[in-house]
Amino acid sequence: MAGAGTATLSGRDRALLRAVAAGRCRLGPGCQxxxxxxxxxxxxxxxGARLVxxxxxxxxxxxxxxxxxxITELGWRELRG
Structure with a gap:
């Protein structure tokens, strides 16, 4: 996956992003x-770190x-896009 604004999502990352958008995910603090x-x-x-x-x-x-x-606005755009 590339940096913000230029993301090319894998199928796994897209599925994880859909789960976040559906409110099924929690995120723990830390460097990872x-x-x-x-x-x-x-x-x-x-x-988690990759999507952040x-x-x-x-x-x-x-x-x-x-x-x-x-999910961020960029995340919503990636899902719609």
């Missing part, structure tokens, strides 16, 4: 944010252990 889907940790341990770095989901709130993951 943990993405949790339907209560289970994502098997792709780098997915690409600007597709909002960074985690460091004050919340596992807060809701939120």
């Amino acid at each position: 944010p943990e993405l949790v889907i339907d209560g289970l940790a994502c098997a792709d341990s780098g997915a 770095a690409a600007g597709l989901i909002h960074p985690p709130d460091p004050a919340r252990p596992h807060g809701p993951a939120g």
Whole structure:
């Protein structure tokens, strides 16, 4: 996946982004944010950091252990696009 604004999503990343958009995900804080889907940790341990770095989901709130993951405007455009 390329940087923000130029993302080419893999099928896995697109599915993860759809899960975030559907409100099924939580994101843990840290330098490698943990993405949790339907209560289970994502098997792709780098997915949360990758989607945050690409600007597709909002960074985690460091004050919340596992807060809701939120999709950015760029993320919505990628899903529609």
